[in-house]
Amino acid sequence: MAEPEDSASRADRAAGDIRSLLISGGLVPGQRLSETALGETLGVSRNTLREAFRELTSERLLTRRPHAGVFVAVPGLSSIIDIYRVRRIVEGQALGTASPGHPAGARMHTAVESAADSAAAGDWVAVGTANMEFHSAIVALADSVRLDRLYANISAELRLAFGLLDDPEYLHRPYVERNTHVLGLYDGGDSAGAAAALDAYLVHSERTVLAAYSRRIPR
Amino acid sequence: MAEPEDSASRADRAAGDIRSLLISGGLVPGQRLSETALGETLGVSRNTLREAFRELTSERLLTRRPHAGVFVAVPGLSSIIDIYRVRRIVEGQALGTASPGHPAGARMHTAVESAADSAAAGDWVAVGTANMEFHSAIVALADSVRLDRLYANISAELRLAFGLLDDPEYLHRPYVERNTHVLGLYDGGDSAGAAAALDAYLVHSERTVLAAYSRRIPR
DNA sequence: ACACGCATATCGTTGAACAATAGCTATCAG
DNA sequence: CTGATAGCTATTGTTCAACGATATGCGTGT
Numbered sequence: 001m002a003e004p005e006d007s008a009s010r011a012d013r014a015a016g017d018i019r020s021l022l023i024s025g026g027l028v029p030g031q032r033l034s035e036t037a038l039g040e041t042l043g044v045s046r047n048t049l050r051e052a053f054r055e056l057t058s059e060r061l062l063t064r065r066p067h068a069g070v071f072v073a074v075p076g077l078s079s080i081i082d083i084y085r086v087r088r089i090v091e092g093q094a095l096g097t098a099s100p101g102h103p104a105g106a107r108m109h110t111a112v113e114s115a116a117d118s119a120a121a122g123d124w125v126a127v128g129t130a131n132m133e134f135h136s137a138i139v140a141l142a143d144s145v146r147l148d149r150l151y152a153n154i155s156a157e158l159r160l161a162f163g164l165l166d167d168p169e170y171l172h173r174p175y176v177e178r179n180t181h182v183l184g185l186y187d188g189g190d191s192a193g194a195a196a197a198l199d200a201y202l203v204h205s206e207r208t209v210l211a212a213y214s215r216r217i218p219r
Numbered sequence: 220m221a222e223p224e225d226s227a228s229r230a231d232r233a234a235g236d237i238r239s240l241l242i243s244g245g246l247v248p249g250q251r252l253s254e255t256a257l258g259e260t261l262g263v264s265r266n267t268l269r270e271a272f273r274e275l276t277s278e279r280l281l282t283r284r285p286h287a288g289v290f291v292a293v294p295g296l297s298s299i300i301d302i303y304r305v306r307r308i309v310e311g312q313a314l315g316t317a318s319p320g321h322p323a324g325a326r327m328h329t330a331v332e333s334a335a336d337s338a339a340a341g342d343w344v345a346v347g348t349a350n351m352e353f354h355s356a357i358v359a360l361a362d363s364v365r366l367d368r369l370y371a372n373i374s375a376e377l378r379l380a381f382g383l384l385d386d387p388e389y390l391h392r393p394y395v396e397r398n399t400h401v402l403g404l405y406d407g408g409d410s411a412g413a414a415a416a417l418d419a420y421l422v423h424s425e426r427t428v429l430a431a432y433s434r435r436i437p438r
Numbered sequence: 439a440c441a442c443g444c445a446t447a448t449c450g451t452t453g454a455a456c457a458a459t460a461g462c463t464a465t466c467a468g
Numbered sequence: 469c470t471g472a473t474a475g476c477t478a479t480t481g482t483t484c485a486a487c488g489a490t491a492t493g494c495g496t497g498t
Binding site for chain 2: 009047054055058082085086090093094142144145146150
Binding site: 228229230263264265266267284285286287288 | 450451452453458459460461
């Protein structure tokens with residue numbers, strides 16, 4: 001990756017830092033983010049931090065409660081359902097109508113291999129990351145920067161939700177094989193079949209996540 | 220509509236004001252937005268205005284050039300292409316897989332009627348607005364708040380692009396009939412046919428806009 | 439146990455200040 | 469006359485301090 005750590009504005013860097021804390025688990029869903037405290041930690045002023053908050057709030061990673069502060073978003077069941085609805089529409093179309101030989105195919109391959117390696121090593125959160133990269137590559141087949149961005153946001157939200165669940169092996173293990181299967185169909189030129197397999201994948205994954213989710217968080 | 224003009228934060232209201240100025244033509248693409256001047260106009264401080272800028276920049280309505288200021292975005296050909304790509308994917312799936320009797324159907328009807336009325340009155344920009352509402356209702360068929368928001372952003376961008384073009388009659392007239400046709404197919408239960416007609420619609424519209432666009436703005 | 443009212447810390451917003459820099463302008467060499 | 473260079477200036481990027489507004493917790497009383 002590039003290193004935009006000093007070229008970007010301070011608010012942009014703060015937003016990136018917060019994003020990193022979110023995926024690393026340094027900030028957990030529901031947690032309140034004090035402007036002064038977090039500003040001091042990140043080394044930015046309150047106003048600058050507020051700009052970062054704006055950005056992250058519009059990405060649904062943070063939630064703003066007026067006069068009470070900003071909180072790390074707690075994805076609810078409705079969010080999960082909505083996210084999977086978007087995924088089925090976007091990923092399905094992207095994979096089903098992709099032109100053969102698209103450069104994103106390479107990304108899909110490396111992601112699948114990386115997932116297999118991590119699975120062999122037993123590192124299930126790395127498997128989860130690789131799986132997400134696989135699906136991000138699928139969306140990239142559509143060649144749309146706007147869909148890419150939408151999907152990046154959705155992935156971050158989903159990571160937040162996964163963070164609420166334990167047992168990452170149960171969450172990610174079944175899908176490395178399914179991803180391989182989808183990739184095989186796509187490579188074989190059967191885009192429609194690949195899309196159908198992907199749809200089944202997503203239905204299964206949504207059901208699993210929803211079940212684990214409602215088990216953990218009532219309502 | 221509701222009246223959230225005093226409940227929302229000042230930055231939110233400022234962002235809304237700027238959005239209104241963008242669609243009303245009070246701000247034109249390429250124009251530079253001075254922080255002090257615009258802040259005085261909207262009655263907010265520089266810091267608050269900057270928060271609004273963050274939000275609108277993340278929606279691609281404004282562009283930030285470091286140390287040079289924020290500018291009203293100038294949608295390029297690549298943006299138009301990208302937007303129509305998203306529209307075909309999202310609208311097509313939403314319409315093609317919609318469950319019958321969805322409440323958004325009513326929105327589609329009122330939008331088509333409103334477009335017809337405005338067309339009879341010769342108010343072509345109102346026709347454009349009604350047409351956009353029609354397509355927004357189509358996206359609402361998917362029942363996804365995330366897709367709704369994506370589409371709202373895209374619509375705003377598209378309005379920006381349309382603002383660069385003159386001759387709104389040429390841009391919007393052909394589509395009131397096409398929308399009626401699509402709606403007829405959908406009402407008749409032929410979702411697949413409606414989706415196909417819609418896709419043809421979008422291909423035609425994209426071609427028209429791109430042609431007018433490259434005629435007006437070289438490169 | 440519950441409702442009510444107060445206290446306080448935090449948010450929301452402003453204004454001023456200063457460093458950094460992009461873009462203009464005037465100068466000057468060729 | 470053209471082009472490059474150096475300096476000026478207005479604007480942005482960022483911080484800090486201040487103050488009103490309000491959500492939340494605590495204590496009181498019933």
